[in-house]
Amino acid sequence: MTQAFASDWDVPVKTRLTGFDLITQPMLNKGMAFSQSERDMFRLHGLLPPHIATIEEQAERRLRVLRAFSTDFERYAFLRDLQDTNETLFYAVLVRHIEELLPLVYTPTVGEGCQHFSEIWRKPRGVFLSYPNKDRIREILADPRFDRVRVIVVSDGERILGLGDQGAGGMGIPIGKLSLYTGCAGIHPELTLPILLDVGTNNRERLTNPLYIGWRHERIVGAEYDAFVEEFVSAVIERWPDVLLQWEDFAGSNASRLLAKYRDRLCTFNDDIQGTAAIAAGTLMAAINVTGVKLTEQRIAVLGAGSAGCGISSLLLRAMVDAGLSEEQARSAFYLVDRNGLLVDGMEGITPAQMPFVQDRHAISDWVVDEAGDIGLLEVVRNAKPTVLIGVSGQAGAFSEDVVRAMAEGVRHPVIFPLSNPTSRSEAVPQHLMEWTDGRALIGTGSPFPPVQWQGRDIPVDQTNNSYIFPGVGLGVLAANARRVTDAMFMVAGKVVASMSPTATDRNARLLPPVDQLRAVSLAVARAVAVQAQADGVAEACDQATLDRRLQELVWEPTYRPYELVK
Numbered sequence: 001m002t003q004a005f006a007s008d009w010d011v012p013v014k015t016r017l018t019g020f021d022l023i024t025q026p027m028l029n030k031g032m033a034f035s036q037s038e039r040d041m042f043r044l045h046g047l048l049p050p051h052i053a054t055i056e057e058q059a060e061r062r063l064r065v066l067r068a069f070s071t072d073f074e075r076y077a078f079l080r081d082l083q084d085t086n087e088t089l090f091y092a093v094l095v096r097h098i099e100e101l102l103p104l105v106y107t108p109t110v111g112e113g114c115q116h117f118s119e120i121w122r123k124p125r126g127v128f129l130s131y132p133n134k135d136r137i138r139e140i141l142a143d144p145r146f147d148r149v150r151v152i153v154v155s156d157g158e159r160i161l162g163l164g165d166q167g168a169g170g171m172g173i174p175i176g177k178l179s180l181y182t183g184c185a186g187i188h189p190e191l192t193l194p195i196l197l198d199v200g201t202n203n204r205e206r207l208t209n210p211l212y213i214g215w216r217h218e219r220i221v222g223a224e225y226d227a228f229v230e231e232f233v234s235a236v237i238e239r240w241p242d243v244l245l246q247w248e249d250f251a252g253s254n255a256s257r258l259l260a261k262y263r264d265r266l267c268t269f270n271d272d273i274q275g276t277a278a279i280a281a282g283t284l285m286a287a288i289n290v291t292g293v294k295l296t297e298q299r300i301a302v303l304g305a306g307s308a309g310c311g312i313s314s315l316l317l318r319a320m321v322d323a324g325l326s327e328e329q330a331r332s333a334f335y336l337v338d339r340n341g342l343l344v345d346g347m348e349g350i351t352p353a354q355m356p357f358v359q360d361r362h363a364i365s366d367w368v369v370d371e372a373g374d375i376g377l378l379e380v381v382r383n384a385k386p387t388v389l390i391g392v393s394g395q396a397g398a399f400s401e402d403v404v405r406a407m408a409e410g411v412r413h414p415v416i417f418p419l420s421n422p423t424s425r426s427e428a429v430p431q432h433l434m435e436w437t438d439g440r441a442l443i444g445t446g447s448p449f450p451p452v453q454w455q456g457r458d459i460p461v462d463q464t465n466n467s468y469i470f471p472g473v474g475l476g477v478l479a480a481n482a483r484r485v486t487d488a489m490f491m492v493a494g495k496v497v498a499s500m501s502p503t504a505t506d507r508n509a510r511l512l513p514p515v516d517q518l519r520a521v522s523l524a525v526a527r528a529v530a531v532q533a534q535a536d537g538v539a540e541a542c543d544q545a546t547l548d549r550r551l552q553e554l555v556w557e558p559t560y561r562p563y564e565l566v567k
């Protein structure tokens with residue numbers, strides 16, 4: 001129906017729709033920006049007020065309404081409604097005010113959006129694949145509206161940010177992530193499809209909420225769950241053989257299991273495992289510009305040994321081996337702490353993903369621990385003197401004052417990344433980290449925080465969030481027509497972000513490029529990822545000029561194009 005390419009911005013969009021049918025299509029609606037001649041041609045007179053607006057004026061009007069609300073949740077709901085009413089305008093506002101709007105369409109507010117998704121549900125967006133429809137998956141995906149889909153983000157809602165099981169409300173996450181594919185990487189909205197696998201929920205509050213929109217049932221698990229996911233993935237491969245499928249916010253064991261099962265069958269990745277790892281690695285590389293402590297000399301403590309913790313550790317391990325350490329030396333630099341404390345060999349319930357990172361009991365036999373012999377985060381920090389502390393635990397405040405002060409005693413520049421989202425789940429508040437380390441901490445948080453005040457200065461807090469990574473990875477995959485997503489593609493994505501760090505030229509600068517540069521970052525990531533895909537043999541080789549042309553064709557700017565009536 002429409003054409004996606006920015007380079008075609010003055011080529012008319014051809015459509016048969018007129019009148020009310022036209023202005024109720026979010027992807028075609030221009031609101032008051034329909035010109036006089038379009039109003040004649042498409043019979044819009046009277047349906048719209050007589051004023052003819054520019055997109056700038058419309059954006060300004062929406063922004064004023066947005067700012068007048070008293071809560072961010074109202075702003076989230078308003079923006080979701082705008083997205084479902086006039087998608088071009090939604091992105092025009094988002095792109096122009098990315099720093100202000102990112103925390104509204106994405107973390108932290110999207111967390112509340114998922115918790116209250118049922119209460120604010122208005123219009124369909126994306127696809128709900130509910131378990132009782134398990135025999136209709138192919139039929140649902142066959143809808144011609146989805147013919148042009150090239151990127152899917154799918155969640156089963158079981159581990160939404162650090163907020164746990166949100167059931168069908170988890171749909172807020174695929175919608176939010178894909179808004180960033182468009183907002184940050186310029187991928188046309190029609191190429192994207194949010195999907196929620198509605199396999200029930202174990203969240204009592206949702207199950208007993210009369211307004212709950214999902215399938216009112218306990219979660220399907222085990223073989224039935226696996227068969228459902230298998231049916232979904234095979235239907236996706238059949239419908240769109242070259243699609244990019246991003247897994248998002250699956251619970252730990254499913255996240256790594258499903259990635260391992262499917263990563264060789266289609267072009268797919270898990271954002272919480274691989275995207276988060278890439279940005280953690282990239283931010284650490286930027287921090288190294290400041291601390292001067294080489295990657296091979298880092299000791300890394302990770303709180304939360306789930307899929308994200310293991311994903312981060314795996315990527316950093318690889319980077320350390322690439323930098324010259326033996327696999328064994330590199331492994332010994334990791335201290336993963338979970339509910340039962342430090343992961344050590346012989347511990348019960350170690351998962352395959354955790355296995356490479358269990359500490360040797362002998363290596364820690366001289367550690368000073370309390371009488372009970374428990375080895376929690378504090379004991380790890382006191383004994384191992386980590387240079388880096390990463391939180392992916394979903395536990396607010398877990399980087400307590402004693403832990404942080406102990407870390408600051410052991411190293412000159414503690415690198416501390418409380419990555420859990422949303423803000424309410426962050427392992428620490430940046431202001432505290434600064435105070436407890438006498439201003440020596442290098443901080444990266446998963447969710448946005450206001451600047452830290454230190455010695456009369458306002459110091460911005462960097463957002464070590466996978467939003468620096470996945471939109472660019474997606475664009476790179478599309479531009480290269482990659483068949484698979486490799487770990488090296490994430491490594492290079494992290495390196496590109498590090499190379500764009502203001503610390504590359506100024507040791508006193510912030511670690512990451514500011515959020516308002518996300519479009520430039522995503523484009524640079526995309527280029528590098530596409531080149532890496534070719535190097536890894538998962539995409540046909542092409543020259544730089546061809547690649548640049550494809551990137552340019554893929555990047556859509558949210559502007560209105562002229563319309564032409566198809567009779």
Ligand SMILES: O=C([O-])CC(=O)C(=O)O
Pocket residue numbers: 107160161162249271272420421446465466
């Ligand atoms: O969505 C975010 O902000 C980052 C992320 O993937 C998560 O926390 O699950």
Ligand SMILES: [Mg+2]
Pocket residue numbers: 161248249271272
């Ligand atoms: Mg996530």
